[in-house]
Amino acid sequence: MYDKEEVTRVREAKERWEETTVQQALARFPERYETFTTVSGQPIRRLYTPDDVADMDYLRDLGMPGEYPFTRGPYPTMYRGRLWTMRMFAGFGTAEETNRRFKYLLAEGETGLSIAFDLPTLYGYDTDAPEAEGEFGKCGVAVSSLRDMEILLDGIPLDKITTSMTINSPAAVIWAMYIIAAEKRGIPRRQLGGTIQNDILKEYIAQKEYIFPPEPSMRLVVDTIEFAANEMPRWHPISISGYHIREAGSTAVQELAFTLADGFTYVEAALERGLDIDSFAPRLSFFFNVHNDFFEEIAKFRAARRIWAREMREKYGAKNPRSWTLRFHAQTAGCTLTAQQPENNVVRVAIQALAAVLGGAQSLHTNSMDEALALPSELAVRIALRTQQIIAHETGVTNTIDPLGGSFYVESLTNTMESQAYDYFRKIDALGGVIPAIEKGFFQQEIAEAAFQYQMEVDAKRRIIVGVNEYVEDTPMEIPLLEMDPQGYERQVARLREVRRTRDNREVLKALREVRRAARNGTNLMYPILDAVAAYATLGEIMGVLREEFGEWEEPAWF
Amino acid sequence: MANRKIRVLVAKPGLDGHDRGAKVVARALRDAGFEVIYTGIRQTPEAIVEAAAQEDVDVIGLSILSGAHMALVPKIMRLLKERGMDDVLVLVGGIIPDEDVPKLKALGVKGVFGPGTLTQDIIDFICRELGLETMPAMAAAQS
Amino acid sequence: MHLPDAVDTLISLAREGDMRALARLISVVENDGTQARQVVERLFPHTGRAHIVGITGAPGTGKSTLVNAMARVYRQRGHRVGIIAIDPTSPFSGGALLGDRVRMRDLVGDPGVFIRSMATRGSLGGLAHATDDVVLILDAMGYERILIETVGVGQAEVDIAASAHTVIVVEAPGLGDDVQAIKAGVLEIADIFVVNKADREGADRTFLALQTMLGLGPRRVQHHGRTMTVHEEAPAPDRAWTPPILKTVATRGEGVDAVVDAVEQHREHLRTTHEGQRREEIRIRRELYRILQDALLSRLMERLPPSSLDEVIQQVTSRSVDPYTAAQQLIARAETQPVTR
DSSP: OOOHHHHHHHHHHHHHHIIIIIHHHHHHSOOSSSSEEOTTOOEEOSOOOGGGGTTOOIIIIIOOTTSTTOTTOSSSSGGGTOOOEEEEEEOOBSHHHHHHHHHHHHHTTOOEEEEEBOHHHHTTOOTTSGGGTTTTTTSSBOOOSHHHHHHHTTTOOTTTSOEEEEOOTTHHHHHHHHHHHHHHTTOOGGGOOEEEOOOOHHIIIIIOOOOSOHHHHHHHHHHHHHHHHHHOTTEESEEEEOHHHHHTTOOHHHHHHHHHHHHHHHHHHHHHTTOOHHHHGGGEEEEEEEOSOHHHHHHHHHHHHHHHHHIIIIISOOOSHHHHOOOEEEEEOGGGOOSSSTTHHHHHHHHHHHHHHHTTOSEEEOOOTTTTTSSOOHHHHHHHHHHHHHHHHHSOTTSSSOTTTTOHHHHHHHHHHHHHHHHHHHHHHHTTSHHHHHHTTHHHHHHHHHHHHHHHHHHTTSSOOBTTTBSOOSSOOOOOOOOOOTTHHHHHHHHHHHHHHHSOHHHHHHHHHHHHHHHHHOOOTHHHHHHHHHTTOOHHHHHHHHHHHHOOOOOOOOO | OTTOOOEEEEEEESSOOOOHHHHHHHHHHHHTTOEEEEEEEEEOHHHHHHHHHHHTOSEEEEEEOSSTHHHHHHHHHHHHHHTTOTTSEEEEEEOOOGGGHHHHHHTTOOEEEOTTOOHHHHHHHHHHHHTOSSOHHHHHHHO | OOOOSOHHHHHHHHHTTOHHHHHHHHHHHHHOHHHHHHHHHHHGGGOSOOEEEEEEEOTTSOHHHHHHHHHHHHHHTTOOEEEEEEEOBOTTTSOEEEOGGGGGGGGTTOTTEEEEEEEOTTOOSSSOTTHHHHHHHHHHTTOOEEEEEOOOOSSOOTHHHHHOSEEEEEEOTTSOSSOHHHHHTOGGGOSEEEEOSTTSTTHHHHHHHHHHHHHHSHHHHHTTHHHHHHSSOOOOOSSOOOOOEEEOBGGGTBTHHHHHHHHHHHHHHHHHSHHHHHHHHHHHHHHHHHHHHHHHHHHHHHTSOTTHHHHHHHHHHTTSSOHHHHHHHHHHHHHHSOOOO
8 A cells, every 4th residue: 555665764764763752752751551452452552654554455455435345334425325323222121111212212313223132031931930030121121922022012113113132042033023013013024124133152152141052043043044035135134243242251353253253154054054145145234342442443343344245255255245244233332331430431432432433333322321230211321322413413423434444553453353353263263163162162261261351450450440440439429220110020920921811722832833843844943933923822932842842051161 | 277268159140141240250269269169150049059058158159230139139048048058158249229239238148249349359358258367369378 | 057066066967967067067078187087087987888980081071961960860760969079279379160060050959969069179189189088978978879070181080090989981072183081091090981972073983992992902991900000919800890981962861871870880890899899998098098198297297397398498499408308307307306386
């Protein structure tokens, strides 16, 4: 990108500067640390110059937005054409309460829905299952049957709005509930737009909300990818997620590498099923964390787009440019929120959100300041949403595409993270691929190690966390927390019992038999699951059949 | 009891699988010289109390991020009391609203640690509650 | 009710079935020399009934899962099961992370199963220092089958051969090209081989590799080469035991019945040949050695001023005296000194 001789001149000038100007300054004022690193421990130089990106070839490595390799952005006009989708992850208590929260958020200017389910739902248990004790509605909304889904989506324009659902092990069942609820309102499935997270690999790697062993889990994922390719052209059947890998304590490079490795694994599994790559690859989507280290995050997003494009085109032979583009949702990092001085979280979230926008996100959730304490209150959610609106409309960062492109530092960091991701790909390959690496605890140990190192740095104050290990105040700040409907659990259980009493139970048993048959004979499970959901079989009943057929997974303790 | 080791059970009751904090704390306690029994995610209150009894632990550390603490902790404390194990030091870590802290303490929980807690604070707390002069690793180095 | 401190009270509570008293007795033998002695003295007459099974193998072979599955089979057959799961103590901090219970959650709530995690606490042979005493307690409390899961790391797993009646060496495919037991030097101590994760690619290869290996040196195996390392002579058994090689998928319980059958056959073999008697003698010999070593060492230390060891360590560190001479000097000094504390 630069003239060789010019780079040499720059290098010489920098060496001279280090030896003279810098040395003189250091003699008087030593730097604050011996080494400077990103929040992930990536060493950072004092100054970046053309010398650091001398090997870069603009057209090969960056190109134009909306064109291969998409480093600068997946779309030709980016935010000048359309802003990112402001999609606030929401859900708590009963379907009624969450439905009210959805309507509130839409009224306040949110442009897409994102449903959080409670833990029993995430593990495929009905609200009244013994395993669900104490967990109802705590981390999201409880959905045990189609009836709950109908109430949850009541009055929401499903033909106009897209919906993201954070659901993994039971993704097929919850998706089926969404589809049937829409169809009962006369909206055909082909018109429905949205995303199911459905990324089971990162559950084994990081979040641990798995149910079945990897093999049947992957089969279910491929069933949904196949179903979407055939029946749901506007739906993303998977959101390949680094968010939870990062929350579990990984570094930015680990998040990047492990997420993309998961993505390749899904691609290979779908190819193995016999699907044509361009029939499903354009509908794969991604979900990344956006953490505190501003430039590292931006570089991560840019590297992700470039790696994905190259691998999809060169390795997997995709022909459709839409198969090459990595599009992602971002969420500000929950693990950076502090319980101490929670108002400070507003500032953290704003800076993280800005990094997501400068990194070219298609969709964004901003965390609420109170989430280190409880589920977000309406006030806290509103400030979080307003943060996005301020970035979109007041800061001017949306006026041009990839404004940090060409920054010596950002480009150099993008290149470094890309090459470190490839180092990880080689390690994973050497272990036999993602699933064997999961079974050997590779990712789990890498992440646990990074999480521990980070905590030790905070403990030792080598990293300052404002309000936690520095600028500490004894008087806690008071913020109002969300109050949930105290009768919610009883109402939910009463509704569930009524569903079980009033449905046609012969129909349910027949449908569950079909689910079992498909589980055994390997045909696509989505069809019998849709029938079972339509007959008001509950989540716990359908997942119970699959638990019996597939068995349950447990992992050893890796540290 | 020259060789007496302090034994700590680290457990995650309920369904939430976010084991980052539990594992970081378990490792930090190991490095401070404690014997840590890690029982993993998705533990029932009964399983936790049974493990604590069989392992004869001095301390139980519970990590709960799902918000289910007000359902799970009272049950664990009741089971401990039924078995005469209310002399075991119980700590809770996770996402715990301020207003629940006094309720947990009233149940007999001695320490509550939220996000942003330094591991050294937990170690110091355990040493103080158990009347240790230094953390076990230091004591071992000095003996 | 909080637990009493007196060993006698703990013992009677434990014999009445109080799980906590039993757990506390184990802590007592883990922690304290004099009280440990008291516990062993009291309980020894009630021991000798349990069959002790050692389970060893490299990390990742699925030892904990196999132990879990074996315990379930034994429970179905009506036996009470004690489990000792051992993990290493950190040499730096003296702390330990004991994570084996994670794979044993199926056994929760069964009063016929007692699980105890132990740290090695400085012992190097793959077992914890007080393992034999803990086995003794569990034996005395009526646990009929005691499963010991060793650390499974490194070269030094041979202690289990002296502590257990039956040693199971676990292998699994996909951990590298070699049979792990050879690397670890535990081939000779196996009474039973288990190829776990037998549904995985490469399981047949592991199975064949083991067969070949045993075919090459059957006489050594049959003669229990491990005894040669403990003893100088290798007495011929009256009837040879050929270690079977069994396949399991422990996560699904497949093949585990056959493993338990093999353990029971080996138990019968030990009972009906001189081999059992001989092993018991080896076990007791080793235990006596250990107790003698501990007792002599503490007697020696009692006769030395507290600072003398540190002084000698300094001298050796500065190379002014070699460790053998230093040890001789310490012994000589102790022999001439009255008890100082």
